[in-house]
Amino acid sequence: MKASDIMTQPVITIRHDASLQEAVRLMLSRGISGVPVVDHVGKPLGMLSEGDLLRRAETGTERTRPRWIAFLAGSGTLADEYVHSHSRHVRDLMSTPLISVPQDAPLESVVSMMEEHRIKHVPVMDSGRLAGMITRANLMQALMHFSSGFSGPGPTDADLRQRVLEELKGTPWGDKGYINVIVKYGVVHLQGIVTDARERDALRVAVENIPGVHAVMNRVEWCDMTSGTVIPFPDERLEVPPP
Incomplete structure (x- = not known):
């Protein structure tokens, strides 16, 4: 099976210049846990997921470190964490680079990528454009469809x-x-x-x-x-x- 066989279409996206509030509202209303971030012409730039929103100042969950660990981490790392926990712009919160697969990618390689990078969402690309999205839910649906009396490749x-x-x-x-x-x-x-x-x-x-x-x-x-x-x-x- 290939990525195109199980991907979800169309892809729900959000602009890089959108606000945090817009992103959260979109994800909650659509019942999704991650959304690709695109520029003004639809070019994918990164991914915004629930994991990117765990450490937030609004909820008192921003990362804190003992002083000596903070010293070892360096001011650049601390500044980056501050931006991520305090900024209200999607462009500052998204994860980059975008980890994606082509439409003809074997499903096995998609799963390996999800395991390697510990991600739950994989955008599917076609000539530089978003063609679909694969999530763990898509994999579960494929499993449900093919598990009943199915093992190995299908009949010719x-x-x-x-x-x-x-x-x-x-x-x-x-x-x-x-x-x-x-x-x-x-x-x-x-x-x-x-x-x-x-x-x-x-x-x-x-x-x-x-x-x-x-x-x-x-x-x-x-x-x-x-x-x-x-x-x-x-x-x-x-x-x-x-x-």
Whole structure:
């Protein structure tokens, strides 16, 4: 799997010249724990997360050090910490540089990056622009989607087609030689005719229950055997719900 397979779109951002109050209001109203910071043309500059707002003068949680440790830390470090705990400008609070991944980054590398940098949010980039966002919640959703009866790589289109044909062969209504099965990118396309309109839905349900099928494109038509009239149905694409 790649970053683009699970990322959230569109990306919620905040301007670098926004105030702390605007940032907090945005994060609370959208229920997010981090937001990319962009300039006036949308170029990403950094990331603002809940972790950047833990040490604040308003809540009395700014960092304090014993005098001898403060001496060793140096005035520059202390000045930087003061800015971070007292400034009310997003540009002073964001974390830089921005840690991001391209759209085609393998999911394993995304997870490794999150572990290495101890971050919860990874922006996904496309030609220097924000294309999406991956959070731990996205990873949990992917786990929930694929954990039910899933291990290892998914079946190929050829595998799925064979499974569909075997499933239909075991039914009294699905193996009459009138149905053509084509599989592309996990979507099963059913074409042909049935002699009873109810068989059309039975075909769809049979295909839906095969693990790895993402959707069914049903183009099966009904043929009235008495008159020989073929009655078409509207093309129907149905997404397969998760198990």
